[in-house]
Amino acid sequence: MKIRDIKELLNAEVLCCDEELEKEVNSACGSDMMSDVLAYVKDQAVLLTGLLNPQVIRTAEMMDMVCIVFVRSKKPTKEMVELAKQLDIVVLATNLRMYEACGRLYSKGLGTLKENGEA
Amino acid sequence: MSEAINFHYVVDGDDFTSAGEASVDIKRKLRQLGVDPAIIRRVSIAMYEGEVNMVIHAEGGTVDVNVYEDKIEMILSDEGPGIANVELAMKAGFSTAPDYVRSLGFGAGMGLPNMKSYTDGMEIDTKIGVGTTITMVVNLK
Numbered sequence: 670m671k672i673r674d675i676k677e678l679l680n681a682e683v684l685c686c687d688e689e690l691e692k693e694v695n696s697a698c699g700s701d702m703m704s705d706v707l708a709y710v711k712d713q714a715v716l717l718t719g720l721l722n723p724q725v726i727r728t729a730e731m732m733d734m735v736c737i738v739f740v741r742s743k744k745p746t747k748e749m750v751e752l753a754k755q756l757d758i759v760v761l762a763t764n765l766r767m768y769e770a771c772g773r774l775y776s777k778g779l780g781t782l783k784e785n786g787e788a
Numbered sequence: 789m790s791e792a793i794n795f796h797y798v799v800d801g802d803d804f805t806s807a808g809e810a811s812v813d814i815k816r817k818l819r820q821l822g823v824d825p826a827i828i829r830r831v832s833i834a835m836y837e838g839e840v841n842m843v844i845h846a847e848g849g850t851v852d853v854n855v856y857e858d859k860i861e862m863i864l865s866d867e868g869p870g871i872a873n874v875e876l877a878m879k880a881g882f883s884t885a886p887d888y889v890r891s892l893g894f895g896a897g898m899g900l901p902n903m904k905s906y907t908d909g910m911e912i913d914t915k916i917g918v919g920t921t922i923t924m925v926v927n928l929k
């Protein structure tokens with residue numbers, strides 16, 4: 670699916686990099702623990718999180734992720750959005766909670782990754 | 789030709805907000821040097837874990853990244869409390885991080901094992917009350 674589809678499925682607001690909305694993504698993960706993202710995530714392109722600090726953006730950058738979705742109406746600071754913009758990471762914000770946000774994307778085919786790295 | 793390219797960073801231990809800045813910068817520098825993206829990811833994740841550790845467990849420190857023809861070496865040095873039991877600290881899930889660190893998204897005890905698994909070599913030199921130096925190497929060939 671495209672990042673634009675994620676935005677629509679989650680009724681999300683685009684906070685930066687809307688020129689990247691046509692980018693294709695094939696997997697996602699949801700976590701508030703950046704430690705777990707760093708340790709267990711392989712090639713997921715999208716991070717859904719309820720955590721709000723600059724390390725969310727930096728963790729996504731370390732993992733070569735292209736889109737971050739803040740759930741539960743969390744609004745990142747201007748500095749965080751600016752950082753994401755510099756790194757070409759699309760930032761979305763949705764009012765949905767983590768469970769429902771992940772569920773909507775998963776049921777529309779945005780999966781995790783299999784052991785062999787295929788989507 | 790065999791001259792290393794060196795990048796030096798000072799990591800501020802008082803400000804969690806800035807933790808990870810050096811790793812973001814190294815990622816950009818390695819891209820500019822044309823290093824293979826898979827290698828860049830391994831280097832930057834390992835360094836990021838080490839950098840965050842320096843902020844949460846020590847009082848900050850320095851990072852030196854040396855890019856050689858055949859390898860990238862990262863040296864993370866701090867004057868923090870040192871690691872009492874390295875073998876235990878290396879175990880997945882072992883953490884002495886206080887709860888406030890977990891509320892910041894870290895402290896799952898996966899950092900050191902992650903640093904080891906993403907690199908081709910890792911050495912920990914630590915002394916209680918003196919500090920910790922961690923040297924990691926990722927081979928380019």
Ligand SMILES: Nc1ncnc2c1ncn2[C@@H]1O[C@H](COP(=O)(O)OP(=O)(O)O)[C@@H](O)[C@H]1O
Binds near residue numbers: 704
């Ligand atoms: N630079 C350091 N100085 C002192 N102690 C450290 C340092 N790095 C790691 N440690 C110790 O090793 C433990 C395990 O580190 P790590 O695997 O990164 O887990 P975490 O950071 O989540 O606690 C830490 O909880 C801490 O006790």
Ligand SMILES: [Mg+2]
Binds near residue numbers: 841897898
């Ligand atoms: Mg750690």
